[in-house]
Amino acid sequence: MGSTLSLHTMKVYKFGGASIATAEKMAALLPIVTDVKEPLLIVMSAMGKTTNALEKILNLAINEGAAPAMAAAEKLIEEHAAYARTLLGERDYERADTTVLAPLFAELREVVKSANGNYYDRSYDQIVCMGELLSTAIFNCYLQQQAVPSQWVDVRRVMRTDDNHRDAAIDWNYTKLDAEAIIGRKLKQGRVVVVQGFIGATADGYSVTLGREGSDYTAAVLAAMLAASSVTIWKDVDGFRNADPKQFPDTVKINEISFTEVIEMAYYGAQIIHPKTIKPLHNHNIPLYVKCFLDKSLSGSVIRGDVSGITYPPLIVLKDSQVLIQVTTRDFSFITEDNLSRIYAVFHGLKIKVNMIQNAAISFVACIDNREDKVKAVVAALAKDYKVSLNEGVSILTVRHYTPEIFFGLTKGRQILLRQETRKTLQAVIR
Ligand code: ASP
Ligand code: MG
Numbered sequence: 001m002g003s004t005l006s007l008h009t010m011k012v013y014k015f016g017g018a019s020i021a022t023a024e025k026m027a028a029l030l031p032i033v034t035d036v037k038e039p040l041l042i043v044m045s046a047m048g049k050t051t052n053a054l055e056k057i058l059n060l061a062i063n064e065g066a067a068p069a070m071a072a073a074e075k076l077i078e079e080h081a082a083y084a085r086t087l088l089g090e091r092d093y094e095r096a097d098t099t100v101l102a103p104l105f106a107e108l109r110e111v112v113k114s115a116n117g118n119y120y121d122r123s124y125d126q127i128v129c130m131g132e133l134l135s136t137a138i139f140n141c142y143l144q145q146q147a148v149p150s151q152w153v154d155v156r157r158v159m160r161t162d163d164n165h166r167d168a169a170i171d172w173n174y175t176k177l178d179a180e181a182i183i184g185r186k187l188k189q190g191r192v193v194v195v196q197g198f199i200g201a202t203a204d205g206y207s208v209t210l211g212r213e214g215s216d217y218t219a220a221v222l223a224a225m226l227a228a229s230s231v232t233i234w235k236d237v238d239g240f241r242n243a244d245p246k247q248f249p250d251t252v253k254i255n256e257i258s259f260t261e262v263i264e265m266a267y268y269g270a271q272i273i274h275p276k277t278i279k280p281l282h283n284h285n286i287p288l289y290v291k292c293f294l295d296k297s298l299s300g301s302v303i304r305g306d307v308s309g310i311t312y313p314p315l316i317v318l319k320d321s322q323v324l325i326q327v328t329t330r331d332f333s334f335i336t337e338d339n340l341s342r343i344y345a346v347f348h349g350l351k352i353k354v355n356m357i358q359n360a361a362i363s364f365v366a367c368i369d370n371r372e373d374k375v376k377a378v379v380a381a382l383a384k385d386y387k388v389s390l391n392e393g394v395s396i397l398t399v400r401h402y403t404p405e406i407f408f409g410l411t412k413g414r415q416i417l418l419r420q421e422t423r424k425t426l427q428a429v430i431r
Contacts, residue, residue, distance in 0.1 A: 007187055009038040012231045014045075014197065014219035019234050019293045020135055021048035023086035029139075030146055032234065032296050039187040041226070042150075043197045043219040044139060046131025047083065050076070051198075051212070054128045061115035062123070073112045077105045084138045088145060096141040100152070104133050121165035122206060125199075129156070129207040132196030132215070140194045150192040158182050159200030159218070161208045167351070168200060168208035175200075176225040184226050195222070216274040220288075224280035231286060232300075233273065234293040239301035243316035244271055255299065258307040261315060261400065264425070268355070268398040269319030278303075315400040316410065322355065323370045324391040324417055324429055327382055328363040335359050346381045350374060355396055356427060358418055365418060367396055367429050391417060394431045402426040 013032070020026040026047075033040065046054075053076055061069035084101065085093045111126040133154065140152035158178045161168035186193050197215020200208050210217055216233060223231045240262070241251040259282040266275035272290070281288050282305055291300035327343055329335060343364055347354055352374050356367040368374070370392060382388045394417060399407055407426055418429040 007039055007226055010228045011038050012041045012219050012223040012228045014043045014233045017045040017048050018236050023083045040192045042194045043215055044136045045197050045215040047135045050131035054131050058115055058124055058127045061112055062117040069112050073108055080134050087142050092145050100137045104137060125165045125208045128209055129199040132199050136194050136196050148192055150194055151186050153193055153195050155195040156201035156207055161200045163202045166209055167211045179222055179225040213274045216277040220277040220280040223286050224284040228286060232289040232291050234291055238292045238298045240290050242313045247318050252313050255301055256307055257303050259305050262303050265315055265317050268317045270317045312401045314402055314406045317398040319396045321370045322367050322394045322396055323375055324394050325366050326363055326389045328387040330387055332362055334361055335364050350377050352378055394429050397428050397430050399426045400424055
């Protein structure tokens with residue numbers, strides 16, 4: 001097929017929930033899409049707070065029964081229908097409804113009906129994946145109405161994972177073949193392809209999710225598999241900043257930054273990019289742009305591998321909702337390798353990510369996210385062999401490229417419970 005396009009100029013655009021929170025906002029993305037002359041893959045999140053709403057529907061189904069869950073599901077369906085009506089107009093809405101939306105609405109009703117508390121995580125994924133399926137279907141209808149040659153793909157046909165529900169791991173080889181065969185082929189035919197971020201499917205055909213905020217990761221994975229030239233994440237901010245403007249008053253925009261810096265910031269809780277996003281891009285040397293969907297003329301930021309000669313400002317991350325767990329041996333025996341490996345096995349077994357650790361002669365301290373169920377479980381397990389105490393309501397402050405003055409300023413009036421520093425990074429658990 002000599003007339004097909006080559007994909008080496010291909011771009012991946014990721015639109016998050018905020019950029020499509022209303023029909024007006026979704027419509028405003030059109031010029032961003034039509035500007036692109038290269039092959040374009042669009043990866044999209046669910047609209048606004050849909051994922052949270054779906055989580056609530058699941059919990060209703062499991063704790064309160066089918067009727068209230070169905071009522072909440074019908075409300076969400078109604079909201080999506082109203083959104084699509086506003087976006088498409090009545091006539092095109094009717095067509096979209098009968099062809100693409102009705103089957104998705106039916107799937108949502110079905111999975112809500114079959115939610116089962118004995119398979120909580122699996123039920124979660126069957127329900128929560130519907131947000132991305134609906135948002136992308138609606139956006140694709142809109143693009144087609146606006147004469148963009150777009151094509152919707154159910155990414156569950158492509159993104160094959162294991163069955164670790166809610167945090168599924170991608171089967172790279174399998175997925176790459178399907179990404180090329182299904183998405184790559186359509187792109188080569190000149191289509192703009194629209195897929196869901198955050199979701200995939202197991203070999204048995206169950207839907208999965210890749211972890212909250214996982215759409216960035218999907219964009220990076222598909223970009224790596226299809227050897228895209230770049231990924232752009234469209235956000236409501238003007239680019240990458242040295243701290244979250246929602247937490248700190250005086251932040252500065254960073255025009256260019258390395259993957260190494262960003263992976264550290266994301267790992268320690270920076271909200272701007274999902275931490276898993278960086279590795280595939282770094283490994284395949286694909287630059288990541290952060291641009292503002294509110295004003296596409298703003299220059300944004302670029303994150304890439306080969307950044308040199310840059311002096312960074314202090315990069316600050318504050319991760320709230322932490323709990324500090326102190327584990328002490330009961331009989332004054334030392335915390336040595338055997339104790340450490342037992343303690344680690346408990347965290348690992350409960351799939352708890354330890355955000356910060358420190359050990360001393362007879363005690364071990366770990367900082368983890370304050371998820372009630374997990375904290376309870378880990379305390380119960382550790383208390384069998386150790387004395388366990390908790391400090392709740394603490395935060396982890398991470399500062400890269402710190403100076404003593406900056407650290408002092410940031411922790412003024414706060415109590416420091418734990419502090420660690422290397423040449424480039426200073427971290428503290430504060431209250
Ligand atoms: N919609 C999903 C979430 O809110 C995934 C994402 O937005 O990236 O977690
Ligand atoms: Mg989101």
